[in-house]
Amino acid sequence: MDEHWPPRPLTPRAVGCLVHGLDELEAITEAPLRLRGHATSPAHEVFEVQEEFELGPRGRRFLMSIDALRADAMLMAVGGRPADAS
Numbered sequence: 001m002d003e004h005w006p007p008r009p010l011t012p013r014a015v016g017c018l019v020h021g022l023d024e025l026e027a028i029t030e031a032p033l034r035l036r037g038h039a040t041s042p043a044h045e046v047f048e049v050q051e052e053f054e055l056g057p058r059g060r061r062f063l064m065s066i067d068a069l070r071a072d073a074m075l076m077a078v079g080g081r082p083a084d085a086s
Contacts, residue, residue, distance in 0.1 A: 013068060014038065017045035021064035024075055025049070031059050043068055048078075 010018065018035070025033065031051035039046045045066050051059025066073045 010038065011040070014040060014045045017066035017068070017070060018047055018064075020070045021047060021066050021073060021075070022049075024073060025062065025064070029060070036061070 022033065029051055031053055033049045034052045035047060036050050037048035045068070047064045047066075048061060049064065050061045053059055060077055061079045063076045063078050064073065
């Protein structure tokens with residue numbers, strides 16, 4: 001992911017792709033999401049986001065890769081809270 005500090009502002013293309021990706025995530029999470037990382041290429045925008053609950057541990061992490069035309073996207077869960085022991 002992008003290691004610049006302070007983080008550079010997102011380009012209009014990146015913002016549009018992020019909005020598209022967040023729309024997809026809305027169906028599987030109700031938790032607030034924090035943008036943890038961003039990378040860009042000529043064809044894709046890639047984001048790492050994480051659920052941030054008000055109380056308790058951090059939630060699941062997701063990688064989203066969205067093509068520049070927002071016609072194709074990949075969403076992958078990459079970690080998060082352990083399964084509930086019941």
